[in-house]
Amino acid sequence: MTSLKTFLPLSAAVLGLALVQCKKQDAAPAAPPPVQAQRAPESAAAPQQAPAAVSDVVKAKRPAGGEYLGLYLVDKKVGYVFNDLGIIPGREDRVRAINELHFKAQVGARLSERIHREERIYEARPGGRLVAFTIEQRGDGGTQTLVGSATPTGISVVRKRPGMQDETVNLPATTEVVEDADQVRVALLRRKDVSGAVLDGMDLGTYKLVTSVQPSEERLISGVKVKVGRAVSVSDKEKVPVTAYVAEEDGRLLEMEYGQTMKARAEPEAVAKRLDLVEVFGLTRVVLPKALPESAHAIPGEVKLVMENLPEKFQQDTYRQKFQREKDGRVLVTLSAKPPEPKVLKPRPLADPEGGENLKTSIIIESDNPRIVEQSRMLVGGEKDAYAAAKKIVTWVASTLQKDYGASADRATDVLRQRKGDCTEHSLLTVSLLRAAGIPARRVDGVIYMVNADGVPALYWHEWVEAFVGEWTQMDPTFNQVVADATHFGVGREGNAEITPLIGSLKVLEVR
Template sequence: MKPLSFAPLFALLLGCCAAAAAQPNIVIRPQKSGEEKFDEARFLVIRPNGKPPSLSAPTLATPALPAKTSAPAGALQVPPPGAPKLDADVAFEYWFAAGVDGQRIGYVQWGAKATKKSGRDLLVGVKYQKFTVSRFGERVGQWAEESSVESPAGTVFLTGMRQGIGHNQALVLNGTVEGKTLKVTGEGAAKGASDTPWPEGVVGCVREPALFKEKPLKPGESFDYPSYIGVINRVVKMTVTLEAEETAALWAKEPARKLLRYVSKMEPVGTFKLPPATTWVDAETFEPLKMEFDFPGFGGKVTFLRTTREAATADVMRPVELFNAQSVRLDREIPGIHGRKSVVYKVSAPKDDDAGTLFPADARQAVKNLDARAKTFELSVSASHGPARGAPAQPAPGTEFTASNYFINWDNGGVKAHAAAATRGLPAAATDWDKAAAVERWVNRNMKAFEFSQAMATADNVAKTLSGDCTEYAMLSAAMCRAVGVPARTVLGLVYAPAKDGKPYLAYHMWFEVFAEGQWLPLDATLGLGGVGPGHLKIADHSWHDEKTFAPLLPVLRVLSAKPAMNVVTVEP
């Protein structure tokens, strides 16, 4: 099956459902506190069995483990799940402890309930995830939920996602299947989300674990199925292959059992491919017991291992530090890099099939000396600190770079007030570049730096908190520029970060670009230097127009998965 966690950088989505007015509305809520009121004649409110603990609730104590175990080094050490204790209407309920190379990061709850509405049999499935990681030593909670409402035969009626993205803010998308289309709606600022094609036979989270039993295979045989990935609001093809039958012990001090080992692969989305996932299922019950996949974004092999609810929801005592996993080491320091003219980097990307397209070419960076066979190339990156004289004019940007959208939402009092404050005092003849540079200075001086608890908040939310990390700086800066009429977009890439041991990092980063004097020009409010130097390596840019998912982050995940090695070739003063 597809990995329970889609990607570390956007904390994985998942969701909440609501139906169209033509049929009774079905609303899935994991908690009672603070929820809206529903007319029971029109709404069916369903809560999954064994609701997950509140995100603000005290964490649970770590369960005691055997003093000595036979588990291999790096294995998750949790007790086996034991006999399930299910309510009469519960179809299944699985709890998985999640870890990276044996180090716990959180849990996933996956379950389904049977219900009736207006004489109609329904199954409601919910997959809830909670991870705790560390960013620069600060504990960060990441949560997400996906759900679907299905017929007993597996036909999906409703699907959606709910994902925490900022302080008291969640991204919520609801979908209703109408023929060959998933009609997608969003709550609040996410209204107007794009519909997406819905082919026949899409598998929801209720039916998905049953596919192993439904489609018996011999070693080497495969089957395909379409799956909805809410975080990118797309249906993709999954291919599942039975690799082998084997006997193994999954838990310490537990006898070996017969298992079936499957490998799942997702079709590429553009140039991005999710790493293959290996799933072990019980050879007799066909229930999933363990899933494993390599994900560089978490720094190693991610494992989900079935266990008890108590063990799965135990507190994460030693969170994984994401910075170490989501950075690329350089071979030497470049003193004063942000004031340098240019740098040439030698890049090796052995895990990517088309290494030369990992980094785009634009006015300030270019790919040279590509060796497609060795998967190496040189990346030349130059500084930019404002409009370049004599530079050829670039095509004028479309309205998607000036309009207010879900993430870069400037049409509100908070963003407009900050934009007015930033540009106050500029002369009447101020250029678009003057305005953008003033925005960069204002955000740099007024935001609270190095607060890492948000996934990626929208600009209006950042305008209220004036806190966050590089993603919040970039979103607010782009929104403020648009509020004063300057076309803007965000940029994803790498930025030079010094280290104590003399070998610096290239850390994943977000900044913004504006269109001024016929050129796209970069700015970075986290540094506030009136531009960027050759320590900013661009991976992708995006307007976020009509985007209610984290699909624009996929190019970064591609670079993460490529496991690039980078060395400094030349440095121009």
């Protein structure tokens, strides 16, 4: 499997490590045991040994035995990936794609590590469908294995966790095919754009993926000029162009660029596994020229910031955020906070003004799980007013969950069971309980103002929620704010990688 499929969900891991300001800093936990890379044999990677009626994804050149890439965030080494793809020995009608992500960084006084491994099996024929997969996760986010089998009508997933009973989840069918396992090399081989879909390894949703071929170029690699093919991929989930550079002579993936912030570079195994000890607080925060005024904390409240390196796509006026362009690419951002208007409040259950997406259940949200439904019912009781019900949920989550970094969980039921976590766990459980109560809700990613132990005023990456109670209103269950104050600047939703290019590049020049 090409590193593209690792690189797309990678920024979710980056964001997860960056959302640190609301987390308790204790002694570092023991690192999770390493996952050993499983490699397809060299014969499986050699196109000339494959049967004739196979997909172009097998015919494309690639290094035998797989390839390693070091992962860099703001030029600091934070992890590596391993990828391989080839015909399964003894099964010429099947292709196996292996993909591993190892991510590690220092978070305050703690060491955070995440290991994500996927193995996918496809029919080898052109357009061959995805037939099975195994997804293993360890470290930050919890330990679990998802074993899936796919048919044209649906996907059955068995979830395995240490010390717990297995769970089976049935999901809609995916349209992912074998060419989607490495769209970059397929597009470069065909010299034409490729469009398809990918089953996301985190939420198991299927998202459109398009790869466009760009003009070739020459690059200096180890002092030698190499002709390089170039392709740009965009996922409907991530919405950020990922540029891949592939050596035309032997199919080596040389580098991938994820905006200006993140890169993956081809490296020998030993070099790829040699990581920098990166402290995420200092690396990802946005330092302010001075402290925010008290008015930013008031409800209603307001604050004005002059920013640069804020792309136009993020400059969309909302009920909380207004944007005014100034000279030299600067943007005046006005952040405000106030309670929802009483005259627009509605009883629950409410219809989702965006068509139902914010009421959906999923393998992560789990708002239809009996335990979530029962907890939501206990909290809300007979309260009909949606905002009053939402405040009960936010207050309960804020007062019940222990703030404990290192107790992360990727599923709402796990958060409910362990009753601890950081801002991502607080937001995940809140959204799940809100949807179970018939209140459209979603998670918001962005930055929040804080002054940590070093005394430097700064914006730190954070996650909170937004609920529709007749109109949209933002709430912060981590800090028990039934109205998220004006120190919150939202730039994305649902842990989406779309905001990752802002990390390390966004700057605040003035506080007004």
